Amino acid sequence: MINVDVFVDAKGLSCPMPIVKAKKAMDAMESGQVMQVESTDKGSVNDFQGWARSNSHEVLKTEEEGGVYRIFVRKG
Amino acid sequence: MSAGAINAIQLNEKVEQGVFLLDVRNPEDFADWKIEGKEVRSINIPYFDFLDDNENIYGQLPADEEIVVICAKGGSAKMVADLLDEKGFQASYLEQGMQEWSQFYRPVTVMEDDNLKLIQVNRLAKGCLSYMLISGGEALVVDPNRHIEEYLSLAEQEDAAIKYVLDTHLHADHISGGHELAEKTGAVYYISSSEMQGSELSYEPLEKQGMLEVGRAEAKILAVPTPGHTPGSVSVLVNDRYLLSGDTIFVGGLGRPDLGGKAAEWAQALYDTVFTTIASLPDDVLVLPAHYAEASEIRREGYVGAPLGEIRGNNEVMRTANRDRFAEKVAHAVGATPPNYEEIVEINRGAASASPEKATELEIGPNRCALHHG
Known part of the structure; x- marks a missing residue:
């Protein structure tokens, strides 16, 4: 189990809003804390990888269940 | 603002x-x-x-x-x-x-005389080319993509009735509009029967059709069997002057023979095509393929194509007359396969179907049917 510090619900939002919302939440987090994002926008899953890379965050895991993508990101 | x-x-x-x-x-x-x-x-x-x-x-x-x-x-x-x-x-x-x-199509007139008008329809984002051949108020459409409204409105503009629709082969990189366009217009749909084994779709076997007449004019079409890319691939020779080459010959090279999992076997067939069927065609035949890979292949006139002589001159593998060396070069230069090609082939055979959203998703990405030879 991953210990989640912050939960972001981006379900129903389309690009670029999932990342815009995640970034806002991330700005308020401490380094090392973990965010769980839930998104229904398939395209945003790859974008989270790119976003994490260019901001030195780490994507710990992504999973899909019934059209909902769960992405776990540790703040760098 | x-x-x-x-x-x-x-x-x-x-x-x-x-x-x-x-x-x-x-x-x-x-x-x-x-x-x-x-x-x-x-x-x-x-x-x-x-x-x-x-x-x-x-x-x-x-x-x-x-x-x-x-x-x-x-x-x-x-x-x-x-x-x-x-x-x-x-x-x-x-x-x-x-x-x-990915859904934008641009028609360009390749040639026009009293008897014949040949239009190339370029789906720019995919590098997919299809053709409308018009003569005496009748039209033949070759390799139409799935947005068939494009061909319906083009035919209307040209005041032509679509009489025949033909796929040069079973496409692996995009969803064909061939069967649907034929159904909508009452046209006859042709494709090689070896491409459609087990298919429920109605079609006329192209290999039995030596020639199609379009209109009253002398616009005749000779189906030149050019297996290699897929076993039933054909090319269409219009008035002995324009070769609609499908995925067999491109401006930049040859079609890939590996998408049926039989690269070695199909490379042999491609060799026979290049050194027998195609070899007998003169250098000034204009090759008009079903795909292109780079914007540099668009000629100043706006269409994609090249005289056969120019392609022979620029393409080393087309001059590689040694059968084994040819097969080796072709089979080893294939690169990444088109995304989702197995699923797309099933849809084109009528064995699966896709909603417009699903179709858009499957077709996302560039075309990968051409080989790039130096």
């Missing part, structure tokens, strides 16, 4: 005149598939890099000309274009992104 939206038709005009594109998709997506053109300059800065107030990235953008922002579906491009607009740049964005661009 906010940045203006443009559509694919407007973008195409800009692409032809020269334009600066800012693509804000993921670097992987950009590397895989992007808008290209001889006069296009483009850079890739992902949209999420604009979320930080990093002033440095704006230095890479021109201050004195329009910047068109591109993304997958339009949402991120609008956000970035609005940001640029606030900073004083001249920015616009492609309203529905690459999704819209």
Whole structure:
């Protein structure tokens, strides 16, 4: 189990809003804390990888269940 | 103020005149598939890099000309274009992104005389080419893509009735509109029966059809069997002068023989095609393929094609008369397969179906049917 510090619900939002919302939440987090994002926008899953890379965050895991993508990101 | 939206038709005009594109998709997506053109300059800065107030990235953008922002579906491009607009740049964005661009078709007249008009329909984003041959009020459509309204409205503009629809082979990179277009217009649909084994779709076997007459004029079509890419591939020779070559010969090379999992066997068939069927055709036959890979293959006249002699001259493998060496070169130069090709083949055989949304998703990405030989 991953210990989640912050939960972001981006379900129903389309690009670029999932990342815009995640970034806002991330700005308020401490380094090392973990965010769980839930998104229904398939395209945003790859974008989270790119976003994490260019901001030195780490994507710990992504999973899909019934059209909902769960992405776990540790703040760098 | 906010940045203006443009559509694919407007973008195409800009692409032809020269334009600066800012693509804000993921670097992987950009590397895989992007808008290209001889006069296009483009850079890739992902949209999420604009979320930080990093002033440095704006230095890479021109201050004195329009910047068109591109993304997958339009949402991120609008956000970035609005940001640029606030900073004083001249920015616009492609309203529905690459999704819209992948459905844009541009017809170009290849030739026209009293008896015959040959139009190439270029689906720019996919590098897919299809053809409409018109004579005496009748039309033959070759390799139509799935947005069949394009062909219906073109035929209407040309005042021609679509009489025949033909697929040169079972396509692996895009969903064919052939069967649907024939059904809609009451035209006869031709494809080689070896491509359609087990298929429920109605079609006429192309291999039995030595010639098709279109219109009252002397516009005759000879089906030249050119197996290799797929075993039932054919090319269509129009008036002994224009070779609609399907995926067998491209401006830049030959079709890939590996998509049936029988690369070695089909490479042999491709050899026979090149050194017997094609070898007998003169150098001045104009080759008009079903795909192209680079904007440089678009001629000054606006269509994609090249005289057979020019292709022979530029393409070493076409001159490799040693059978084994030929097969080796062809089978080893194949690269990445078209995305989702197995699923697309099933749809084109009528063994599976796809909603328009699913079809769009399956077709995303560039064309990978051509081989690139130096």
